Each structure stands twice: as structure tokens, then as C-alpha cells.
Amino acid sequence: MQEPSGRTRKPLQQTSMQARVAEELRQMIITGELPPRSSLSEMALSETFGVSRTPIREALKQLQIEGLVEVRPRVGTFVAVPSRREITELFQMKELLEGAAARLLAFRGNVPEVTRLRDNMLEADEAVRAGDAEGYGRLVHEFHDLIVVGADNTKLEAHYRTLMNQLAYARLVRTSLAQPGRLTESDHEHHRVLDLVLAKDGDGAERVMREHVRRSHQALLAGMDERERAERAEGDPGGPGSPR
Numbered sequence: 001m002q003e004p005s006g007r008t009r010k011p012l013q014q015t016s017m018q019a020r021v022a023e024e025l026r027q028m029i030i031t032g033e034l035p036p037r038s039s040l041s042e043m044a045l046s047e048t049f050g051v052s053r054t055p056i057r058e059a060l061k062q063l064q065i066e067g068l069v070e071v072r073p074r075v076g077t078f079v080a081v082p083s084r085r086e087i088t089e090l091f092q093m094k095e096l097l098e099g100a101a102a103r104l105l106a107f108r109g110n111v112p113e114v115t116r117l118r119d120n121m122l123e124a125d126e127a128v129r130a131g132d133a134e135g136y137g138r139l140v141h142e143f144h145d146l147i148v149v150g151a152d153n154t155k156l157e158a159h160y161r162t163l164m165n166q167l168a169y170a171r172l173v174r175t176s177l178a179q180p181g182r183l184t185e186s187d188h189e190h191h192r193v194l195d196l197v198l199a200k201d202g203d204g205a206e207r208v209m210r211e212h213v214r215r216s217h218q219a220l221l222a223g224m225d226e227r228e229r230a231e232r233a234e235g236d237p238g239g240p241g242s243p244r
Helices: 012-031 042-049 053-065 084-108 112-130 133-150 154-167 169-177 182-198 202-235
Strands: 069-072 076-079
Touching: 012 042, 012 053, 012 154, 012 169, 042 053, 053 069, 084 133, 084 154, 084 182, 084 202, 112 133, 112 182, 133 154, 133 169, 133 182, 154 169, 169 182, 169 202, 182 202
Parallel strands: none
Antiparallel strands: 069 076
């Protein structure tokens, strides 16, 4: 079937299949089921999903555009690993978007997202008391998501979704929260944001949300430094100062 411009329309079934594969791969990367640097073989993925290689290839192209997949010519396709600079730049954008979202939400008043934020904080407080970092990590994601959805700005939300996919935030938040005291600090920061939203203080909500994102970024970088030191130590059985 030809478009008026002469382009060939993709069969609807193939397009929807490509979208399904892309979404499943996207979630596998974001959650860490497919770890960073994992090789992505078209043939293996074709067998896994029970589809031809064409939708796999198109899905990988889409994920490459989103920054989740890296294609190395004549080498292969891999789960992308953002550089430290890329992570910093993405967090700078995260700070701007979430700060703006908190401001917009504060001006909206008592919308359903605010009620859900209250419930979220009750669960988060309990997770902190129990020392449940994994459970708290899920609530962190929900808290930030509710702030963005509650802003009621579709353009902001669309940019935010792309950003969070590129960060694969579910993986990174675990590193951030593993820092000593960060669980409690993060919970207190969330409370401050919500208090300002409830007070309809848009300026304050934006400022405190941006501070919170900066602190999360700092905790993440500290965790990354610790992991790199540990990896270097494991690679050097003798440890620092050992004979070379």
C-alpha cells in the first residue's frame, strides 16, 4: 500500500510488534534485567521474543535514539553505559524539570496526585523505619512520578520520561540510597517538598525540589566512586602499595 507521497506504509501488525519489543527491552534495561554493557544479539532476541529479526532491528534503532542502546559498527549492539559527564548533564535536566513540576503542582491545589503523595509519604516513612531500602527506592520513583504527573503539563512529562529512560534511574537510585544516612535524608527532603506543595508555595517547592535532586546526584557520585575503588581493589589482589 503506497502513501500519497510514494512512501510504503509499514504493516500495522509489524509496527505494533516493534513497539511491543521496544517497550519490553526498554523496561529490561531500565530495571537492570539487562545490565549495562550487555550484548544484544538480534538472533538471540528474535528467539527470546518469538519474532523475526526485523522488529528486533527496528526496536534497537529506537532504543539507540533514546540513548539506551549503543551500536558499535562491526562489533555489535550493547546496553549503553552513560558516562559520568552524561549522568551529570542528565541530572541537571532532571533538576530543572522536577523543580518546574513541583512549582506547577503547588499552584494546582488539592488535586488527586497530592492525596497520593500523602499516602506515598506514609509508606516511605514506614520503609525508612524498617530500613527497607529496596521498598523505599520504589516509593522514591513513585514520589517523583506523582510530582511530574501532578504538574499537568504533557510536554514537561514527555521530556521527563525520555530523560528517566536515559538515566535508567531504577538502577541509579539504589546506588544513591546505599550511602550512609541517605535513606533518612531523602525522606526528610520529600517531606519538605510536599509541605511546600500543600502550602501552595510554588517558589519554595521548586527550590527545595531542585536541592533534593542535587543531593541525590551527589550521593550517586559518591556511591559510584566507592564502587570504582572496590572494583580496582578486586583487580589488584595485593591491594594498594603491593608489588607490581
